[in-house]
Amino acid sequence: NAGVTQTPKFRILKIGQSMTLQCTQDMNHNYMYWYRQDPGMGLKLIYYSVGAGITDKGEVPNGYNVSRSTTEDFPLRLELAAPSQTSVYFCASSSLQQVVGQPQHFGDGTRLSIL
């Protein structure tokens, strides 16, 4: 199993541009999450999904959109990139709700710079 795969690994955007960060998992997990990590900080939740067709806002959703048309894929969309969105973005998935031994599995991140 590949686990959680994120693409691209790196990207530089100009202010006002848009892009989609891709995330796919091959573990048949129902739950998927998007986090951002700023330098020297922990991760903050942007959006999450409990299954195909269902998404919900996390702690820092402004400036982002998500969709969940399939179990495997959970893309994150930036419509109008701003410098404050410069960060490392992590996608995660889990099979169950915070059950001991069934943790969230993370991808290796997308490093995004907005200039």
Next chain:
Amino acid sequence: GESVGLHLPTLSVQEGDNSIINCAYSNSASDYFIWYKQESGKGPQFIIDIRSNMDKRQGQRVTVLLNKTVKHLSLQIAATQPGDSAVYFCAENMAGGGADGLTFGKGTHLIIQP
């Protein structure tokens, strides 16, 4: 402010010694806690987790202790190895086991001295 935090931003230990990384949380309603290890350029890697109805849980070379009275969580790593060098995050779920993601602390950088 942060509901989950760490007492020390950096912890330096000798190779072969035991490491203890501490974490404080403020929400008494949190009922799931987890430790992740993050190496440079990588995503968080699961180490061990625990629920609020437990005081202790052990894995391979790692132990998590939960003290609900003082809202304190710790990660003990036995016989620390060079490969243990990383940033360690504690995280909690504040929704009583819901699916709305984890709240992370800022992390502790564990440095292994040869």
